Each structure stands twice: as structure tokens, then as C-alpha cells.
Amino acid sequence: MPKRCARWESTSGSTSSFTPIESTTRLNRPGIALAELSGVHALTDVTGFGLLGHVLELARGANLGIRLLYRDLPLLAGVEALAARGLVTGASARNWSSYGADIDLSTQLPEMARSLLTDPQTSGGLLAACAPDAVEAVLACFRADGFAEAAVIGEVIGGQARVSVG
DSSP states (O other): OOOOOEEEEOTTSOEEEEOHHHHHTSOOTHHHHHHTOTTEEEEEEOOTTHHHHHHHHHHHHHTSEEEEOGGGOOOOTTHHHHHHTTOOOHHHHHHHHHHGGGEEEOTTSOTTHHHHHTOOOSSOOEEEEEOGGGHHHHHHHHHHTTOTTOOOOEEEESSSSOEEEO
16 A cells, blocks of 8 residues: 655745654554553543543543643644644534633644644544653653654643643
8 A cells, every 4th residue: 555645835945744644543552551550640542522622631530730832742744734724624613612611722822723732533642641750651652662753742730620732
């Protein structure tokens, strides 16, 4: 089967390739090893509610706030440019309507960030909440299964069960 890629030209004139098929067809195998780590407190796959919906689910379950850093999200190359051109799903807006009242988005975020953060996935990545001293072991589990882009994207904070994105 040939590898499918999308190509786009950025406004700066540089060219980038990305393979969404590759991303959505990888199995979430790290979940087995992550579940065995004592420092992992919660684990969920990011699917139909988008990243924000699943992060909010964790915040509500823990009755704590969560702060995400948009700049740390491992986005597919080129996805921001596509979203900026209006290539987003209608479900992103529906997701925002269902839980946006519990989300605080920085006014400094790019305009398309909300659509990307609420984008529903049918085969999204894994989201793990862990103790600070388990971070390296968690990242090692992801990387051992080929998820080199795994990253720390935020932190649990005190306060209400809300999500803030800066």
C-alpha cells in the first residue's frame, strides 16, 4: 500500500509533509505498560470529545484544575496551516458548545487553536496523568513503542475542575 501524504506550502514558503494515516493507524500499545506504573493516576484515549474534552474529563474526575500549554502539544506538521484555512470539522464546534463553559483559552492563542483542541479523533493518542516523579518513566514507555513525539503538555493545579490553555 503506498504511503499517503499531504503537502502544503506555508506562508513562509517552506514545505512540510505529514502522514495522518500513519498517525491514526498506530495502536495505543503503551497503555499496557503505563497502567503498570505506580505513578500513573489516569489514562484515557483522546477520541470523539477532542483533547480538551478528555482533559476536562480528567479534571472533573479529580475535582482539580488542569493547565495545558498549547506550544507543547505535539501537533501533526502542517495541521495549524490547514485549520487556519478553515479545514476543520463541524464536530469541533459542537464539542466546544458542550463543554466550552469549563475551558479558559488564552487570548494569545492562534485563532484556530480552539478548533484543533476540540477536534474529535477516531484514533487519538493516549493522555496520561502522572506524578511528577513518574514523568520520565511515562515518556520512556511511549518512546519504547515508537511514540517519539510524546510530551508533557500541562499540569494538574488546584482549584475548580476546569481546564486553562495558555
